[in-house]
Amino acid sequence: MTHTPGIAVTGASGRMGQMLIRSILDSDQAQLVGAVERKGHAWIGQDVGTAMGGKALGVTVTDEPLEAFATAQAIIDFTAPEATLEFATLAAQARAVHVIGTTGMSEAQIAALKPAARHAVIVRAGNMSLGVNLLTQLTKRVAAALDDEFDIEIVESHHRHKVDAPSGTALMLGEAAAEGRGVRLEEVADRGRDGITGARQRGHIGFAALRAGDIVGEHDVLFAAPGERIVLRHVATDRAVFARGALRAALWGQGKPPGEYDMLDVLGL
Numbered sequence: 001m002t003h004t005p006g007i008a009v010t011g012a013s014g015r016m017g018q019m020l021i022r023s024i025l026d027s028d029q030a031q032l033v034g035a036v037e038r039k040g041h042a043w044i045g046q047d048v049g050t051a052m053g054g055k056a057l058g059v060t061v062t063d064e065p066l067e068a069f070a071t072a073q074a075i076i077d078f079t080a081p082e083a084t085l086e087f088a089t090l091a092a093q094a095r096a097v098h099v100i101g102t103t104g105m106s107e108a109q110i111a112a113l114k115p116a117a118r119h120a121v122i123v124r125a126g127n128m129s130l131g132v133n134l135l136t137q138l139t140k141r142v143a144a145a146l147d148d149e150f151d152i153e154i155v156e157s158h159h160r161h162k163v164d165a166p167s168g169t170a171l172m173l174g175e176a177a178a179e180g181r182g183v184r185l186e187e188v189a190d191r192g193r194d195g196i197t198g199a200r201q202r203g204h205i206g207f208a209a210l211r212a213g214d215i216v217g218e219h220d221v222l223f224a225a226p227g228e229r230i231v232l233r234h235v236a237t238d239r240a241v242f243a244r245g246a247l248r249a250a251l252w253g254q255g256k257p258p259g260e261y262d263m264l265d266v267l268g269l
């Protein structure tokens with residue numbers, strides 16, 4: 001008999017929460033065992049399937065995360081930084097794999113995940129799609145091949161509801177470019193230009209963010225020198241690519257030693 005891991009989804013009513021639940025229901029390798037929302041949310045106490053406008057799934061939305069995590073082998077969490085820190089402690093208590101898609105975490109918040117990672121597997125990535133993770137590797141290679149005569153700029157576009165900038169993906173791409181160049185991103189990042197900024201500094205990596213309409217997620221890595229330009233581009237047209245990656249991470253993490261991992265580990269890139 002094969003064991004099908006049980007998965008709890010936090011932020012169940014969110015754009016990604018609902019997409020994750022659909023992906024789990026479509027999969028024969030995992031089952032939905034929990035759905036979490038914050039206290040006071042209109043979905044608390046309802047069956048998550050009916051709350052989503054479909055048939056009942058036998059999973060009641062709860063505001064008690066530990067209750068939902070107790071029967072889960074993995075937690076998939078696309079919420080907000082403070083919530084993710086709380087869920088990391090509880091997922092570790094439940095010894096469940098914690099897949100973190102939440103972006104906008106500060107360095108201090110990322111460091112605060114360490115105690116939880118001593119007891120359980122954490123897989124965290126600013127983008128869970130295969131395409132973007134491959135793009136990070138391409139970015140690193142191109143950055144390593146070109147000198148700083150080529151200016152590197154990362155341009156990202158997202159829907160009007162997104163609350164953090166630069167996007168988690170843009171930061172992953174920036175880290176990859178910096179690594180390829182052999183520099184530290186924090187020393188060369190230009191994260192916002194406005195007013196009389198002065199000329200562009202050689203060797204810097206620039207970020208620009210657009211927020212408009214219902215754009216799912218688009219990222220360009222631009223390498224520009226006098227006379228020529230290379231543009232590496234990823235366009236997500238369906239949030240299902242992130243959900244599929246997160247589910248793959250939840251399954252991959254089963255039986256792995258406690259620690260912090262990313263999607264490059266999961267995908268073997």
Ligand SMILES: NC(=O)C1=CN([C@@H]2O[C@H](COP(=O)(O)OP(=O)(O)OC[C@H]3O[C@@H](n4cnc5c(N)ncnc54)[C@H](OP(=O)(O)O)[C@@H]3O)[C@@H](O)[C@H]2O)C=CC1
Pocket residue numbers: 010011012013014015016017036037038039041078079080082083100101102103104125126127128129168242
């Ligand atoms: N890594 C990746 O591949 C991807 C990452 N993301 C990231 O995922 C996150 C969520 O994105 P998205 O789904 O679009 O955002 P939404 O705002 O649609 O969803 C977030 C959900 O989390 C809930 N939430 C927030 N705080 C808590 C809490 N304390 N307890 C329980 N639930 C909570 C929100 O509830 P409420 O509405 O009540 O606030 C909401 O339902 C963002 O950080 C985004 O950048 C998105 C796509 C891909």
Ligand SMILES: O=C(O)C1=N[C@H](C(=O)O)C[C@H](O)C1
Pocket residue numbers: 103126127158162166167168169170216217218
């Ligand atoms: O908020 C989003 O929507 C997305 N967030 C992630 C990010 O910050 O890069 C991934 C994806 O681009 C969609």
